Amino acid sequence: EIVLTQSPATLSLSPGERATLSCRASQSVSRDLAWYQQKPGQAPRLLIYDASTRATGIPARFSGSGSGTDFTLTISSLEPEDFAVYYCNQCGNWPSTFGPGTKVDMK
Amino acid sequence: QVQLVESGGGVVQPGRSLRLSCAASGFTFSNYGMHWVRQAPGKGLEWVAVISYEGSLKYYADSVKGRFTISRDNFKNMLYLQMNSLRGEDTALYYCTRENIPRAATGNDYWGQGTLVTVSS
Numbered sequence: 001e002i003v004l005t006q007s008p009a010t011l012s013l014s015p016g017e018r019a020t021l022s023c024r025a026s027q028s029v030s031r032d033l034a035w036y037q038q039k040p041g042q043a044p045r046l047l048i049y050d051a052s053t054r055a056t057g058i059p060a061r062f063s064g065s066g067s068g069t070d071f072t073l074t075i076s077s078l079e080p081e082d083f084a085v086y087y088c089n090q091c092g093n094w095p096s097t098f099g100p101g102t103k104v105d106m107k
Numbered sequence: 108q109v110q111l112v113e114s115g116g117g118v119v120q121p122g123r124s125l126r127l128s129c130a131a132s133g134f135t136f137s138n139y140g141m142h143w144v145r146q147a148p149g150k151g152l153e154w155v156a157v158i159s160y161e162g163s164l165k166y167y168a169d170s171v172k173g174r175f176t177i178s179r180d181n182f183k184n185m186l187y188l189q190m191n192s193l194r195g196e197d198t199a200l201y202y203c204t205r206e207n208i209p210r211a212a213t214g215n216d217y218w219g220q221g222t223l224v225t226v227s228s
Contacts, residue, residue, distance in 0.1 A: 094157070
């Protein structure tokens with residue numbers, strides 16, 4: 001199975017700052033990668049699919065890039081509601097797998 | 108509006124079985140692939156299984172292959188997960204989720220609230 005590695009494990013930032021989250025796959029997943037946001041006590045929320053396409057209703061401050069094995073989720077300017085855990089997920093090769101997550105917390 | 112409502116969780120002894128259900132509404136269920144994703148308490152997300160829109164294709168995580176079976180009833184708009192030979196490490200909140208694009212596995216846009224499975228003697 002494809003293993004996803006996310007870095008950093010924790011990102012401590014202030015509102016208004018830029019967040020850059022990384023996801024690396026153990027082998028190429030082409031552009032079959034999604035990003036999710038999860039807040040405590042809530043189900044995950046789809047942010048990005050196909051590596052760079054924003055899901056319905058997702059603000060433009062969220063953007064995704066990459067292909068093959070290296071992917072990035074960027075939040076251009078953190079809003080208070082963006083502090084959460086972010087997961088990448090490859091869905092091009094079965095079994096699908098999730099990364100371990102990056103927690104974005106408030107400095 | 109799209110709704111996914113899981114049921115069937117509970118406390119079960121190791122080695123026993125449990126069947127989870129997910130009632131779907133608000134969309135044409137038979138057009139979408141469906142997944143189960145789980146989350147152990149305080150841990151990250153773990154993908155469990157997928158079934159194609161018409162039910163002919165099924166894939167499983169290595170950790171559950173041979174023990175869990177995913178199925179669907181497109182007439183009843185229901186998704187199921189039959190879980191056999193349960194282990195302590197299967198303890199988790201189980202989410203039913205829908206693929207965001209019909210007949211394409213690109214991501215999951217709707218999630219249920221989850222049903223909790225606890226495997227303990």
